[in-house]
Amino acid sequence: MKKAFLALLAALMAFAFVSCGGKEEAAEVAMVKEPVEFRLNNGAEPESLDPHLIQGVPEHRIYEALFEGLITYNPEDASPLPGVAESWEASNGGTTYTFKIREGLVWTDGVKIDANTVVDSWIRMLDPATGSNYAWFPNMFIKGAEAFNSGEAGADSVQIRALDDMTFQMDLLGPLPYVIGALAHYSFGIVPMHAIEKFGNDWTKPENFVGNGPYVLESWVPQDKITVVPNDKYWDAEAVKLDRVVYLPIEDQNTSHNMYLNGEIDWDTTAPQDQIEQIQFRDDYHATPQLGTYYYVFQNEKKPFDDPRVRKALSMGFNRKNLVEKITKAGQIPAYSMVPDMAGYPAISGNFEDFDEAKKLLAEAGYPGGEGFPAFEILYNTSEGHKKIAEYIQSEWKNNLGIDVSLLNQEWATYLSTRNMGDFQVARAGWIGDYQDPNTFLDMFITGTPMNGGKYSNPKYDELISKAATMPDGPERMSVLADAEKIFILEDMGVMPIYYYVTINMIDLNKWGGFNFNVLDTHPPKDIYLK
């Protein structure tokens, strides 16, 4: 074993000194006539390029370049647009959808894309052997998907089918009206089964890569960069204006900011937290409301948090406006509901800051002036930002309510495990919506779901959420969801919303066009162009 290591090390050393070329690339660029290269900070090295194995924002950005599902996002407002599907219609009371596949679609290697490609891809996604992290998402929509994914039934239980080469059909668990928007998600991605069968796990390597998006993978140097170039076989190839997109996995915010200032990158997807105060006045700084909520979870089963009066008092007992203006500073919006502002949804309001009312509620619950309130902890994952917020809330609760709370930070994976097991009293949490519908913020608090670490449970709430899932789209359904949220937040204060997230992007819009801001923070590179 020892010798093998020595041999390996020796080989690595040798390799180190051989592999230091890298001038060819610069020469290649110089030969082409002023190619438009768009460089961005992608935040982290993608975990994978395989649409069925990914689960994060950096991966999503690359997915948008390399793949296209039945539906894509409209760059302006992240609403659904036809992609591989040219058109669709609902039947059976909104529980069956039939898609017409666009004619003449091919993969980058020329192989045809038809309705069977969609069926095979989705079956692969749900196959337990694929081990997809995001399988729960299609499971929420497709009839029979969960049974197959959990190994209880075969692939034929999944209610999707090709009616003919150009017609794809799926049956849903109910008339889930937000399904079309959800289909733009990468877990519904269409993948080249022929290439996957041929190359196995190596199919995403640049030499084997096959895709169907507006761009195709040119190079992938892990931890260094990913480059993509236009896919001339893409159905809308004419719309693609950039000659190359370079994704840099820059983890250090100061480095990426310096690179941005120096013109080494064109789009920075973040900004250094400690410099926000100065940076926010720049014209190329863009803070946009995002479909996401930062909140604290109460352990609803443990004393004293099993008393809604206590939960309400805590929620009313600190000033959110000061928090976002003096602590977080990036333009976050104070939150008094779980669901952020969303078109068509009647926002609920109430339980605002009110220190007197909070004291009254505490006294009613048996803790006048905070006396006798048991010692407890705020759990958060280790981060300077979360710490500052927790410290602020700690001092507010002390000053306004007379309650002592200590802080407990845990490293990310430990924190997640503690939170999911429900082994905490108050814990920090955040949720970014998966699609533009209130349901994505509400259905996780149904009794017994894995996300519900705070063990919130109210049969009336469960009933309303389940009821909404069977209703067709429209104001009535929205008002049922709003009723549910009223119970959840206004009556029960099941969790304590703190603020709605904003996303920060730095990009010079005088130079780059086709870059829009939307609540999903999605910016497809297909639409970006040099002005």
Add this chain to the structure above:
Amino acid sequence: MTKYIIKRFLGMIPTLLIITTVAFIIMRIAPGGPFDRERAIPEAVRENIEKRYNLDKSLPEQYLIYLGGIIRGDFGPSYKYRDQTVTDLIFNSLPHSLILGTLALLVATFFGVLAGIIAALNQNTWIDYTAMSIAVFGVSVPAFVIGPVLMLIFAMKLKILPTSGWITGPDGWVTVIMPLIALSMSYFASIARLSRSSVLEVVRSDYVRTAKAKGLSPTMIILKHVLKGAMLPVVSYLGIAYSGIITGSVVIEQIFRIPGLGRFFVQSSLNRDYTMIMGVIIVYSTIVILMNFLVDILYSFLDPRISYQ
């Protein structure tokens, strides 16, 4: 001598096995797993993933499977970077860390020894004080401060260097300059102080006095007698320094975007990327053990008083 070398060499195997076993156990005691995310996934989905990576088996079984893989030279799949194997990730990143670390150590040693000798030979003059002030600065200011300051000066203000990047990128070898300075600074400082004090000690020793008495020129005395004797503590430090420089480059790699192994050292543990943690630990331990081994061997060549039986 040969017997000693072989014995020491074989002795590395149990050490490595113990490190591997302890690391495996500690890693699995830590709460949380590689597939935990803010969005808790349903049990059935989690089971699918765990089955795919043998995580559903008992711990001893997993340990044996892992050891079996290691013997065949297979470090297993990465749980985080799911398109790649740990062997791929290490093979692609370690060379960059080795280049940077080796260069940094060479630079630190060369300038450190030089500064140390000059300071010692000019003891208590302004040359000595200047050299030692720089050394104190180097020891006390950490790399994560030097790095951004260099970037601020050379990339942002003077604009003569790119902010970051690596030799594999379009900017080429100039990208090495800043990380090299930042990484080698504290080692340069330590080596300078070490060589200064050992030169001072050796200069006063009997055999140097004898050499002087024989009428040798000062240059010859320094090169032939002082240097060899004074290098002993430096050489023994180099072993530790090289392991430290390779494993400690994590911050520099992050600041200057170097695709090295350093960032995996911390990140893989935070991600609970079990196989990657093991891979990194095994590689790093091998480097540390190997360096200690080499230093021991080198010592016997440099110091005739040491003999191994």
